[in-house]
Amino acid sequence: MRHQGAIRGAAQVVVVGVDARGMGLIRECLGTEAVLPAASTAYHQAREAVQAGHPNVVITGFDMDFEEAVRLGPLLQAEIPGLQLVAISERTDPERIRSAMRAGYREYVVLPEDSALLRQAVRESDLGGTASADQGQLISVVGSKGGVGATLLACNLAAELSPVYRVCIVDLDFSMGDVAAFLDLQPKSSLQDLMTGLTRLDSRMLSGSVAVHPSKVHVLAQPTELLADEHVSGEQVLQVLTVVADAYQFAVADCGCRIDEATLTTTAVSDLVLLVCNPDVPSVKNAWRRLQLMEHQGIDKGAIRLVVNKWRKDTELSLADIEKSLSVPVAASIAYDDETCMAAINAGRILRDINKRSPVVSDISAMVSLATEGAIRVEAPRSEKKTFGWLFK
Numbered sequence: 001m002r003h004q005g006a007i008r009g010a011a012q013v014v015v016v017g018v019d020a021r022g023m024g025l026i027r028e029c030l031g032t033e034a035v036l037p038a039a040s041t042a043y044h045q046a047r048e049a050v051q052a053g054h055p056n057v058v059i060t061g062f063d064m065d066f067e068e069a070v071r072l073g074p075l076l077q078a079e080i081p082g083l084q085l086v087a088i089s090e091r092t093d094p095e096r097i098r099s100a101m102r103a104g105y106r107e108y109v110v111l112p113e114d115s116a117l118l119r120q121a122v123r124e125s126d127l128g129g130t131a132s133a134d135q136g137q138l139i140s141v142v143g144s145k146g147g148v149g150a151t152l153l154a155c156n157l158a159a160e161l162s163p164v165y166r167v168c169i170v171d172l173d174f175s176m177g178d179v180a181a182f183l184d185l186q187p188k189s190s191l192q193d194l195m196t197g198l199t200r201l202d203s204r205m206l207s208g209s210v211a212v213h214p215s216k217v218h219v220l221a222q223p224t225e226l227l228a229d230e231h232v233s234g235e236q237v238l239q240v241l242t243v244v245a246d247a248y249q250f251a252v253a254d255c256g257c258r259i260d261e262a263t264l265t266t267t268a269v270s271d272l273v274l275l276v277c278n279p280d281v282p283s284v285k286n287a288w289r290r291l292q293l294m295e296h297q298g299i300d301k302g303a304i305r306l307v308v309n310k311w312r313k314d315t316e317l318s319l320a321d322i323e324k325s326l327s328v329p330v331a332a333s334i335a336y337d338d339e340t341c342m343a344a345i346n347a348g349r350i351l352r353d354i355n356k357r358s359p360v361v362s363d364i365s366a367m368v369s370l371a372t373e374g375a376i377r378v379e380a381p382r383s384e385k386k387t388f389g390w391l392f393k
């Protein structure tokens with residue numbers, strides 16, 4: 001997993017004691033440069049939030065409770081040495097500024113005037129400082145649109161890795177997650193159960209929550225019953241992913257095709273993002289939109305691998321067409337084999353156990369090198385001009 005809780009080139013931020021207006025100003029100022037929480041934390045919960053979230057930066061409001069904000073400075077520094085502390089206020093008062101500095105705050109900002117200062121402080125935070133060297137790799141599997149095969153690929157890639165590595169699939173499709181069904185598992189507890197007990201979350205609690213498939217793949221599943229209007233914050237997801245990445249060598253996140261806080265956060269902290277599309281125009285169009293979004297998020301292009309699933313010789317678009325349209329090389333193509341895939345899904349088994357001679361099995365097996373050679377970089381084909389026009393005609 002990339003920096004514990006940090007986007008590539010962006011920092012993980014905890015905000016303390018700031019009202020809704022202040023949160024809006026911070027959001028406006030930092031945009032995609034930082035992973036921001038959905039809401040501010042109360043002063044009395046700040047230490048807990050820092051312990052759980054391992055941020056690079058804490059922005060503390062000085063207007064709601066000045067004394068509490070000053071008192072927190074050294075306490076938060078003690079939690080994470082080198083933590084970047086920023087004071088935020090609506091007032092410039094020399095005495096307050098001095099108190100903030102004495103309490104370890106690196107900057108004292110008034111927004112929107114000091115936006116550049118805040119951005120600078122966040123950029124200079126020690127992004128690498130909180131990462132754990134022992135953390136496993138986090139691989140996000142993202143569908144360019146519904147039904148492209150994200151879940152099937154996530155499950156079967158994990159199954160290919162599992163003879164050698166400790167692997168856990170995290171089902172992040174909060175509306176219709178079906179990893180457990182694909183693997184015929186009846187999990188006793190779910191990702192949601194973990195999220196409700198985040199303050200107690202550790203590897204022991206995690207191991208009590210995963211379901212284990214005979215292939216040795218572990219699964220952190222969605223609940224069997226559908227939950228209406230489930231909002232999950234990026235911070236909650238980060239906490240779970242951090243514990244999973246500490247416990248496993250590979251965490252494979254099935255992000256489906258939804259764009260929500262959970263999946264945006266997950267792709268941002270992934271070592272590898274497998275963007276899955278099919279060789280048809282709507283799917284490739286959406287892959288392009290997704291690539292734009294990821295670029296906007298600041299995700300390094302070198303961490304993204306384009307995977308073309310359901311590939312047949314007679315498909316509408318060739319691999320070369322797709323590469324040309326997206327200006328991204330196809331890192332893997334997975335053959336179309338409806339019969340084997342349907343049989344595997346209906347039986348809740350992995351593809352290899354249904355038909356190990358299927359080309360879909362050998363293609364997914366070849367994808368293992370994408371995961372294990374995470375450091376390889378694929379150069380995008382040169383494109384002098386935008387090549388996407390022809391596809392939209």
Ligand SMILES: Nc1ncnc2c1ncn2[C@@H]1O[C@H](COP(=O)(O)OP(=O)(O)OP(=O)(O)O)[C@@H](O)[C@H]1O
Nearest residue numbers: 143146147148149150151152310335336337338341
């Ligand atoms: N390589 C393949 N060959 C043939 N059929 C495939 C292939 N990959 C996936 N499928 C089929 O596509 C359908 C959708 O697969 P899957 O549920 O994995 O997609 P998804 O992207 O997770 O969809 P959703 O958006 O519903 O989460 C399934 O019926 C599956 O059998």
Ligand SMILES: [Mg+2]
Nearest residue numbers: 150151173256
């Ligand atoms: Mg799915």
